[in-house]
Amino acid sequence: MDELIRDILRRKASGGGVTVRGWLRTARHAKNLSFLEISDGSCFAGLQVVAGPECARFEEEVRGLGTGCAVEATGELVDSPGEGQRFELHASEVKLVGGVDADYPLQKKRHGFEFLRTIAHLRPRTNTLGAVLRVRDGATRAINDFFHARGFVQLHSPVITLSDAEGAGDMFRVSTLEPGNAPRDADGEIDWKQDFFEAPSYLTVSGQLEAEIGALALSRVYTFGPTFRAENSNTSRHLAEFWMVEPEVAFCDIDGLADLAEDFLKSVFRQVGDQCEEDLAFFDKRVDDSVLSTLAHVVDQPFGRITYSEAVEILQASGREFEFPVGWGADLQSEHERFLTEEHFGKPLVVTHYPKGIKAFYMYGNDDDRTVAAMDVLVPRIGEIIGGSQREHRLDILKRRIAEQGLPEEHYWWYLDLRRFGSAPHAGFGLGFERLVQFMTGMANIRDVIPFPRVPGNAEF
Ligand code: 4AD
Ligand code: MG
DSSP: OOOOHHHHHTOSSOOSEEEEEEEEEEEEEETTEEEEEEEOSSSSOOEEEEEOTTSBTTTTTGGGOOTTOEEEEEEEEEEOOSTTOSEEEEEEEEEEEEOOOTTOSOOSSOOOHHHHHTTTTTGGGSHHHHHHHHHHHHHHHHHHHHHHHTTOEEOOOOSEESSOTTSSOOOOEEOOSOTTSOOBOTTSSBOGGGSTTSSOEEEOSOSHHHHHHHHHHHSEEEEEEEEEOOOOOOSTTOOSEEEEEEEEEETOOHHHHHHHHHHHHHHHHHHHHHHTHHHHHHHHHHTOTTHHHHHHHHHHSOOEEEEHHHHHHHHHHTOOOOSSOOOTTSOOOHHHHHIIIIIISSSOEEEEEEEGGGSOTTBOBOTTSSEEEEEEEEETTTEEEEEEEEBOOOHHHHHHHHHHTTOOGGGGHHHHHTTTSSOOOEEEEEEEHHHHHHHHHOOSOGGGSSSSOOBTTBOOO
């Protein structure tokens, strides 16, 4: 394989023959000279190609090239006299590989993100989406590196499941039965025993319960996969399909978990900052001018740590008029979270010890009998980026919690078994990967940090 533009631009010196292939970002035809900017997506920058009459096919082909064409250019790499690039290619030959119809929707002008979502098959070719996709990749690597350096084993949790990991009920059903023609039982109800899995089955909302199985055998595991929520939230921070990173650690309590979350975010930010410098500089310049300062801030500053009760006191003392009332026992809304992390603390914040009434069945019950060892990490602009907890590892208490929440105990038989056979304290969290990418890039809408967003009313592409 030939060198990518990324590798060419990293060369120590100009000189030598080079062939590049990619798509034209721009084509400018001056008198007797054509300037073509080729991008192959391997890095933010493109390579400028200069072609004159000595270039093969100059009149017949090169002069007709326009934005979007797939081309192959061969020539000599020379130092660029122009600003903004070290090298350029003086072409001896430029071949058209794939032409572009006149209605190519990506023209040189800036397009709105909303419009770009309607052409998700072409938007990876834009500066912004290209940079987003490279940052996603960089963050993926940083996450894997972080865990592997600390002895975590990646566990592949299933996408199809019978159990509701969050007990929140917003799951997508998986079935091969024909709607309208499903077999019925004696009571006239749909007979799920005749369905593919012989039971009602769903797309998973979280890999946590299986990650707990892994942690209680391999000590430290993490999952990194797609998760699904059928909540009808049309917001800039919710997707119906999103990627979640879920570490689970045996012999760990809530304080150890908060330390892990802070270390984790700092380490991922540091590595992405180093490896995606050009892309992040672009976001800072064109999307949100706080991207680079936020990055430095996350890496350098210790996160704040407070309990839910302290959060409620701060909110009540703030003198702010919130849309949703603040009171002990009510869940924190995004406006509250953002006030705390953006305005009051001005940095990422770990909130622990939430009321048990608003949290999932599996969270460890604290001695006060009203709070659980839950943990959310809140960050400016986004609000909740991580949710996690120490897990309830005591069988009797867990059973009581399942009953209290009206969940069917028989669905959780294997989860309960883990509390009968070598139970141990353990804890874990889930990071919403797209929210992390939003936070890093400054992108306002979560639909623009995933290549193919799934949201209410839309699963195209
Ligand atoms: O807080 P959540 O619901 O926690 C869990 O699912 C736990 N089982 C995780 C664990 O302890 N292993 O979700 C975790 C994170 C949230 O903090 C948020 O960042 C993200 O997942 N998230 C979403 N991201 C995009 N779209 C949605 N609809 C999301 N719902 C949650
Ligand atoms: Mg949560």
